[in-house]
Amino acid sequence: MKRRSAIKTDLFADQHHKQTLDKLGDPLAEIESCIDFAALAAAVDRIAPRPASPQGGRPPFPTETMVRILVLKRLYNLSDEQMEYQLLDRMSYKRFCGLAQATNIPDRTTVWVFENRIGEAGAQAIFDGVTAQLLKKGFIARGGQIIDATLVPAPKQHFSKDDKAQIKEDAMPADWKPAKRRQKDLDATWTKKHGKSHHGYKLSVNVDKKHKFIRKIVTDTASTHDSQHFEAVMDPANTSRDVYADRGYPSEEREAWLKANGYRNRIQRKGHRNKPLSETQQGRNHRIAKTRARVEHAFAAIEQMGGKLIRTIGQARANFAMTMMAACYNLKRLAYFQRAKIVPA
Incomplete structure (x- = not known):
């Protein structure tokens, strides 16, 4: 007698997984719900303006996406190489960074270049931006x-x-x-x-x-x-x-x-x-x-x-x-x- 497999397939399995993640309580979703990351990105851009994209070149990833990546790196103490892998592998990371449907993911070099672009002043802008939102709340x-x-x-x-x-x-x-x-x-x-x-x-x-x-x-x-x-x-x-x-x-x-x-x-x-x-x-x-x-x-x-x-x-x-x-x-x-x-x- 042929035994049934416990594994079921579904074209909408990815959506089911996301719903289950929400029910269990995604800690990244909790952070996202209480912080205005667009405001943090704007503060960073004031300190370190986005470089002009060369004509015909690939435009840089949004500053908000990159700020979210820096937050993930520090929350879990990941290297640039580990960050690239986790962005490809983890559903919750991709969703937090707005990359769930993206065909291209920021690689280790992109993360390194962004950190060097914003420097200490950019990190301070993020800290000050979070502080301002705490006071506002x-x-x-x-x-x-x-x-x-x-x-x-x-x-x-x-x-x-x-x-x-x-x-x-x-x-x-x-x-x-x-x-x-x-x-x-x-x-x-x-x-x-x-x-x-x-x-x-x-x-x-x-x-x-x-x-x-x-x-x-x-x-x-x-x-x-x-x-x-x-x-x-x-x-x-x-x-x-x-x-x-x-x-x-x-x-x-x-x-x-x-x-x-x-x-x-x-x-x-x-x-x-x-x-x-x-x-x-x-x-x-x-x-x-x-x-x-x-x-x-x-x-x-x-x-x-x-x-x-x-x-x-x-x-x-x-x-x-x-x-x-x-x-x-x-x-x-x-x-x-x-x-x-x-x-x-």
């Missing part, structure tokens, strides 16, 4: 601001002793050909944290206590001390004057600056040799830690977006990647609020 910065920094790892570089000596003198090793030079990141730096060495860059952020959106960012190399970005990421728009930070930030000068500018100091105290913290100070640190931990939730969410590792070479591209990290975190956070039907308060 009523998600203003409330409850106080929490300042912290996270290390963003980059591929480790291997240099010979002679190479290191020449690089230290701002000279380029004579045996480095152009192709090899392009693969060497001379900007990323080493630092130590909790006894472990880390190589890469640093992302300093300001997160509001109420909604945990990233409001301000500063990018730098890993060896830069966290406290150097404190004033740069301060957000005067926050409705509360409370400022939270960990034990890496306190100083007499900073305390005086906060007081002079009308802020309430919620920075944890740091003990010193032969002068440990009192019980009262320890208790204060513990109370602050409960609130300050909210910024760690943001870093954990970024880590879940495929990890924080960046594959680029040089600080300019690293800055681009870290700015997109922050923008995409805010996108996911906004989608969460919409899914949970949480309204701004």
